Amino acid sequence: MNGLRQLAHPMVRDLAWAVFSDDLMLASTIDPGRPALRACALSVLTEERLAWLRALDREPQPLLKAVGPRAGRRLGLYFEALWHFFLDCEPSVELLAHNLPVREAGRTVGEFDCLYRCRDSGDTVHLELAVKFYLYTGPGSGATGDDRADWLGPGRRDRLDRKLSHLARQQTRLADDPAAQRLVAARGLTPDRVEVVVKGRLFRRPGQPCLPPTGFNPLQTLQLWDDVDTLAASPVAESAGHGHVILSRQHWFAPLIRAFTMHPASLPGETAPGPLYTDTASLATSLRNDFAAGGGPRLVAAIDRDGAETQRFFATPAGWPR
Numbered sequence: 001m002n003g004l005r006q007l008a009h010p011m012v013r014d015l016a017w018a019v020f021s022d023d024l025m026l027a028s029t030i031d032p033g034r035p036a037l038r039a040c041a042l043s044v045l046t047e048e049r050l051a052w053l054r055a056l057d058r059e060p061q062p063l064l065k066a067v068g069p070r071a072g073r074r075l076g077l078y079f080e081a082l083w084h085f086f087l088d089c090e091p092s093v094e095l096l097a098h099n100l101p102v103r104e105a106g107r108t109v110g111e112f113d114c115l116y117r118c119r120d121s122g123d124t125v126h127l128e129l130a131v132k133f134y135l136y137t138g139p140g141s142g143a144t145g146d147d148r149a150d151w152l153g154p155g156r157r158d159r160l161d162r163k164l165s166h167l168a169r170q171q172t173r174l175a176d177d178p179a180a181q182r183l184v185a186a187r188g189l190t191p192d193r194v195e196v197v198v199k200g201r202l203f204r205r206p207g208q209p210c211l212p213p214t215g216f217n218p219l220q221t222l223q224l225w226d227d228v229d230t231l232a233a234s235p236v237a238e239s240a241g242h243g244h245v246i247l248s249r250q251h252w253f254a255p256l257i258r259a260f261t262m263h264p265a266s267l268p269g270e271t272a273p274g275p276l277y278t279d280t281a282s283l284a285t286s287l288r289n290d291f292a293a294g295g296g297p298r299l300v301a302a303i304d305r306d307g308a309e310t311q312r313f314f315a316t317p318a319g320w321p322r
Contacts, residue, residue: 124192135151
């Protein structure tokens with residue numbers, strides 16, 4: 001994604017990553033029974049969209065005002081807010097609704113992430129969004145026979161197969177529910193087609209045999225994770241020439257390009273990614289302290305002498321996920 005390297009503001013870079021990076025999973029594989037389920041055609045970085053990103057990079061205030069309040073909240077909410085901003089600005093579409101709840105008899109049936117109208121075709125599109133990070137826990141560890149069950153979220157409450165099943169059977173089929181049909185029909189929003197976007201990254205242990213899960217986008221690459229007790233001797237923590245940063249969740253999306261090379265307040269809304277650890281021992285000590293206080297796996301970035309990220313990996317408590 002060459003256009004991303006040209007952008008300086010971290011939230012503009014997150015926006016570009018959220019919308020225009022390669023999908024994590026191929027949309028056509030999420031629900032094999034529905035060949036019409038497709039990826040969002042808007043995720044193509046055209047020259048016009050790159051020019052828009054560059055202009056926003058120079059003047060990011062509209063993005064900061066619209067999305068900034070969600071930047072420190074849950075990753076999914078931040079990811080959705082970035083997409084809502086894009087759809088609201090994209091000339092080829094009209095954003096009709098987002099986070100539209102469907103309720104019946106006092107209970108929530110579901111929620112439409114986005115409904116937009118394509119100005120060229122006139123179609124109304126139901127778009128579902130997801131951003132996920134999963135760690136490989138070994139062949140058959142999910143005990144289901146589905147290779148996607150062997151990929152676990154860092155909080156251990158989420159698993160790749162469950163997320164994709166929920167997308168296929170519930171989220172992307174919401175418009176089939178009678179209550180949802182009544183709601184969108186009353187508002188003139190009945191969708192003509194459904195699109196799905198799943199972004200994120202997958203991580204495996206170094207040296208562990210691992211095949212990508214079914215549906216993994218071949219344009220993506222598997223990244224690495226290791227536990228804190230083996231970090232010093234692990235290839236995941238090889239020096240990048242400057243050190244490592246334990247990333248706050250606000251910095252999980254776009255790679256860093258200028259860590260510690262400029263004052264954190266030099267750009268509107270910019271925040272420092274975290275303290276710099278110049279040796280693996282101090283990094284491991286900080287991680288152990290965090291884990292002892294109840295923290296879960298942490299995402300770490302290796303930084304070169306120019307302040308640019310060279311790789312990122314997950315560091316986990318010893319024995320994780322047990």
